[in-house]
Amino acid sequence: MTRTADKPQVLLEHHLRVLKLPTFLAEYEKVARESAADGIDHPRYLLRLAELELIERERRLVDRRIRAARFPATKSLDTFDFMSIPALNKMLVLELARSEYVIRNENVIALGPSGTGKTHVALGLGLAACQKGFSVLFTSTASLVNRLMEARDGRQLSRLQAQLASVKLLIVDEFGYVPLSPTGAELLFEVFSQRYERGSTIVTSNLPFEEWTGVLGSERLTGALLDRLTHHVHILEMNGESYRLKHARNRRHKAAKATAGQSDPDTGEITSP
Template sequence: MTEAPQILLAHHLKVLRLPTFLREYDKLARQCAAEGVDHVRYLIRLTELELIDRERRMVERRIKQAKFPAVKSLDSFNYKTLPSLNKMLVVDLARCEYVERRENVIALGNSGTGKTHIALGLGLAACQKGLAVGFTTAAALVHELMEARDEKRLLRFQKQLANYRLLIIDELGFVPLSKTGAELLFEVFSQRYERGSTIVTSNLPFDEWTEVFGSERL
């Protein structure tokens, strides 16, 4: 292939946003020629490489957008440190079928028991399935909500939160919330009810959540 067609092909592949094609087509063509592979199988191999790389980039983008404090997988969790945890339930949750059903997950336990690791692992699993995921702590979320309210962009921020297929709220109850903050946080839960899935981790038993929200009504 002369230089001019190579330049033109590179241009077309860039316009079509096929970076793996551009990077691999020449090397793979030589390999297929040496192996006697026909042009159809050559194209199949090339498109497979593009699809694999595109999925990898999509997962990386989802992980970046989720704003995880650290990327942790469920495979790296030591279940022996928490014998009471139902491993099969966690494995089942990693399939993300609960997200499709718009169900929620609550992880309760003392500090240091691995709740955040499990939540991060489930978030990573959701990213790997192409789902939009967001991660925040309860305190940080309340701070952002109050800031958005003061700057008259609360509705836009609430819509942003609603767009997450899975929203992970870590450390509920770890920091006391003001009455206004608790009301704004409860509104997030209310808006996501049966519209999206939420994972909440907390060191408080469920019956003590009224202390967080400051009202049995909430």
């Protein structure tokens, strides 16, 4: 049987669960002990608990936005090697990470050869936008066009288009890797058109603008698409050596030196064969 003295605690915990204050529930006894030891009054005690609840609630919201974004991997700009792509405007990327372009419904286009880190930068900007409180969706161009085609065939196109239009930041990766059918190109154009000045879009492409007609198959459609995408745009030039090929070559070089018993330039250690 519950003792009379325990009833307030039982009721408090019940009310905290009903009010959906899990951090308050988990921390109130610990914070009470700390507050008593520090001589903190009741208002400051409650303030500490409220702050902990808000911090944890924001963390959960960010996690939820990250899951909803469907990132293939979670990458931040902190891990991007800017030194490997000297052509990239680092200051512009860091400015974009503040996500103010999302508020202004501006676009970002990252252009450069395969392997130069375009997807990494797009993921980093997407993660930053999630942390700033914006809804984000990541997709490859091929996957997006396939979804649009399937939705059209299943008479769900309007619903999918509405979902894509409602996202604050849409990231369309790998534009230009696969030519699109006329129907696919028109459906993709419609997505960009519906987002024009209503939401932000990041596009990564291995092709310069003058070669986009080869993907869309129509000069008219390409012109109309670029007109919308580039009206309010930040362009990231990412021309340079493939990041992946460079690292693969460095690994082979280190392995060859280790086999030969030479010192590793990074560690100074000598590995005997």
